[in-house]
Amino acid sequence: MAADTGQQRKADLREPAGWRRAKNRIATILMVLSFVVVIIPLGFVLVTVVAKGASIISWSFLTSSIPPAVLPANFGGIGPAVLGTIEIVALATVMAVPLGILGAIYLNEYGGNGLLARFIGFLSDVMTGVPSIIMGLFIYSLWVVHFGYSGLAGAFALGCLMLPVVIRSSYEMLRLVPNTLREGAYALGATKARVTMTVVLPAALGGIVSGSLLAVARAAGETAPLIFTILGGLLSANTNPFSGANTALPLQIFSNASQPYTGAQARGWGAALTLIAIAFILMIVARIVTARFSRYSR
């Protein structure tokens, strides 16, 4: 008996029993299916946005004032929203990125494994999960209530959103810089600040820039923080981001989406296409920067 089963076992190099193989196959199919399930709506959204938006996009569309919602598609454009997005996102970036990099420098170069540093790192990660609407309500309560709506307020809200993201991604990049580089600089008599700014930061710069670009792309697409800080509803561009209500692409899309008029909706698609194009370009530039300039993260 034993000899028989021994013989059987030795000779049995076929695939595992039918049902085991079947289950395995089904599992693989399900995994592929989940990917397909994701591609389909993504494809639909992108195709729809491009199809409906492309026909309305033009230089005049991107620069003209916003017409009353009822007017058909070929009137006016989204100029004020484009300008607003650029102003507000630029302001937010200028505030959040340097502060985020400094925060990451604190965490990696000075804080080390201390309790405070780990606590701040933890809080920073938790902060990335705070919904963007909360940032809007926050800046409303802190600033708008006292100083009114402005592009600056919007920039504060977006900045709060970007800060923890920049901290986390910059921290990861600083961690990747080999310690022997720091030692080499110390050995030449550089102070810690010098070592950090002249050797560590330049070495990590590619990855940091790339991470910041992704944070910018995310901020550019946010609507909720802006509802409570810049108000929207503008028809003509506000070139002063520091005072007065303003508008931005996402906000404009939001208001156009709820309009029953086809003209407004068409402008909404055009704005959506513009917004996606901006986010897309930023994403691609981020990847190029990573590939070309970031030495240690590969």
Next chain:
Amino acid sequence: MEEPQQTVTNLPRPASASQPPRTQLDGPVGETIFDVRNVSIWYGAFKAVTDVSLAIHENEITAFIGSSGSGKTTVLRSFNRMNDLVPGARVDGEMNYRGQALYGGGVSPTAVRRRIGMVFQKPNPFPKSIYDNVAYGPRINGERNKAKLNEIVERSLRQAALWDEVKNRLNTSGLSLSGGQAQRLCIARTIAVEPDVVLMDEPASALDPIATGKIEDLMRELKSQYTIIIVTHNMQQATRVSDRTAFFSVLTEGDSDTRTGVLVEYGPTEQIFQDPTDPRTQAYVTGRMG
């Protein structure tokens, strides 16, 4: 932009480079650069090195040899206060540099490191151009003059025997050099600030034999201007380049696992290798141990 600290005790200037190179030790011994007396080094509660006493002399190459964990690198790094970067590191005992207490109050580590340079085991060029690598030290010392920097860079690269190979591509990245070239770049970078002492932590261990030979030739040439202390695992290298040798070994504490480094013997290289006093030295240099 910070100037060199005013609060630092004035560390003496090195002797001029016009002294004749010394090939034997039977002439007058140079000034004592480092005077180490009963120094023990701790990392937190762990005693890495115990009761080391020796004197390093000017314009000599001193080699630290011994098995792994015997504290050679720890002692080396204490000369330029690199151990300060390790949290919990502590130095007990007297360590004097040209008569001044190296770990005394009022001494700034950054000033120390500008006088005492270091070359590391694995070449660590900065991800900058070759030029910027060498110019880094002078620049942080406040040198802004372009012409002066050019001169310093060329001089240092020549001294490091690298100039001819890179003179036409000073703007290319330091990372593009081969291992041996990168290490010579690091040496050029170190001597660009004209330090008094150059510490080398196994400078050739990551290099192939030909590159190693070039580094050793370099050391012999630099000896006339600098005092060099080198940690090496390679006994032949020690005999080839050094004037004095210090042999370190490991002291195991009874039943605990702790290994503490101890200086066993220190003397002229010839004597250490051919006529050692201590049996442990004898065992090591004849290859019976470590």
Next chain:
Amino acid sequence: MTATAPADQPTRAGSAGVLSAKRPLGDRTFQIVALAAGLLVLVILVLIAATTTDQSTSWFAKEGITGIFSKTWNPTANQFGALSFLFGTAVTAIIALILAVPVSLGIALLLTEVVPRRWARPVVYVVDLLAVVPSVVWGLWGILVFAPWLQGIYSSIGNFFNGVPVLGNLFGPPTDGASFFTAGIILAFMITPIVTSLSREVIATVPTMDREGAYALGATRLEMIRGVVLPHSQGGIVGAVLLGLGRAVGETIAVALVIGSSATITSHLFAPGYTMPAVIANQFGEATGVWKAGLMGLGVLLFVFTIIINVVARGVVERSARRGRGA
């Protein structure tokens, strides 16, 4: 000859803090600035809690603890009970998780176990693209294209289940393209990238040795996944799911556009509803007094919920990572 140096007392050579008396001003300043930037995170979080609570006190005062959780939200009748929004937030989030978690896990496993290295990049790119689509664009497409299309499907399903005991209550009429379920689907699209990428990170920490061990015993890939990968990563995956939950709970604009804006509590998933962030976004512009305070108060509740979810999620992820490292 050596000058006789004075006896040296041992100096604590550790942190540079001891030598700070001699440190150049610039070095010290830099450290302080960096620390301040780090502390900014703490300051902002505290300020968020403080300022938003401050702006919502009149709502808490008027409604009291029980009033807050009452069913009716009717500004014109001066009633501000938040229960329907809590309900809507929970329902849409649950639907999103039910749909997104299997899909995200499937993709994560696809990337780590099935797809060869070379093809992993394009797959990851596609998932990242999903994350790049802004919320408002999901909403725009959702309300103008997706919801109308779903309307027809919901109708058919609704008619089919009309009158059936349990399923009829879930899927029966009233049905509307803009409804809980549509919001749930769109949320699922939006949280898939984060759940996928975090699950991937966790799964990647499974030691190759363990995988090979299972294969060496003759296991099929599915068996290896069930026997080695999942047990090892389950903690981290739970964390990833919780982070997805946090994201779903806080998502505002896409939901605001497709949920139907109706503050009702109903079992009918195809009916219009409302969530906390959606009502805040939609009504804030015209709200005044207690109404506005109420919306702000909803924001405070939302903040508390997402902080709790995120803290628990990060804690779970950390703990499982630590256990994985020790293993």
